[in-house]
Amino acid sequence: MLAAKPSDPLYYQARQHVLYSNDPGISHLQRRLRIGYQRAIALRDALAGDAVEYRSDTDSWQIHPQADRVTDFLIEDKLAHAAQLIYNAKALVIAAGAGIGIDSGLPDYRGDEGFWRAYPALGRSRLRFESIASPQAYQERPATAWGFYGHRLSLYRATTPHSGFDLLHAWGQRMQQGCFVFTSNVDGHFQKAGFPSARVYECHGSLHRLQCTANCQGSIWSTVDLYPQVNEAACEWLGELPTCPHCGALARPNIQMFDDWHWNEKRSAQQRMLLDMWLDSAQAPLVIEIGAGRALPTVRNFTRRMQQRGSRLIRINLHEANIHNPGDIELALGANEALEGIAAQLLQHG
Known part of the structure; x- marks a missing residue:
């Protein structure tokens, strides 16, 4: 300072x-x-x-070799500028990665150590996220694969989205053309926070939907009747594993995993079609990108495409913001802190 x-x-x-x-x-x-x-x-x-x-x-x-590149001396100006952009916007795109859920209490999977802290049983076996989140895991260790996803399903159901989701929802509702969500998250928290399903594109699928491991009929069904029983100490599914109602083969979550050639993307493709139709009618909507990292850049790549279409960007990322970027608003804050900071500035606009 x-x-x-x-x-x-x-x-x-x-x-x-x-x-x-x-x-x-x-x-x-x-x-x-x-x-x-x-x-x-x-x-x-x-x-x-x-x-x-x-x-x-x-x-x-x-x-200067010891220049302070960490402290954002313009943070208040950026929050005020972000509020001004939101106040004037006619349409909003929310582009969200895993970082948006951390403030809701969801685990941070960044790096092996973070993943193994959340799932110590997998840490003891030295099973990385990429290994358990793969179709191969359902073939080689189905009880463990379903233990992992069963635990996540229960966690997502039990977790309440933080207040930042409500702020985003309210901002989008006030805009003339509304808002659309592009997310790589599979937790279903935008729908849980009140966003219409028809305005959410889950590019990697949803943990709240299942498909057949053999993709026998190309069908996708809800987990509404699935009640996971998991031995958390061992990360193992207890009892009979979920099966396909059509052919009896093992079921799996309808999400895109690593090295996944059998993901049924029909539902996600329908969501993408709705997004494309909305974008055709919304000219250069404002983009708020939240918690999207560079390691899996799906959301950032989408944001870049939106910028090429003329959209302005507000990026919220505690660990991977470039706070010295003069072209966009980049906030090195947690999701909830940043959104509440913008909301406080919006109060000045009435």
């Missing part, structure tokens, strides 16, 4: 542009901030010792 508040109101914006581009040049500051030569010199001089440093041996300015 700086010892005193900078006198120039453009100080933090100048800092953001310099760190984002790794360019401390005067012409760069002039161009990005649309300011004159003398003010650009004054700003760079003010940044000395913080974001930049002068090297007398090379007679050049460089990025």
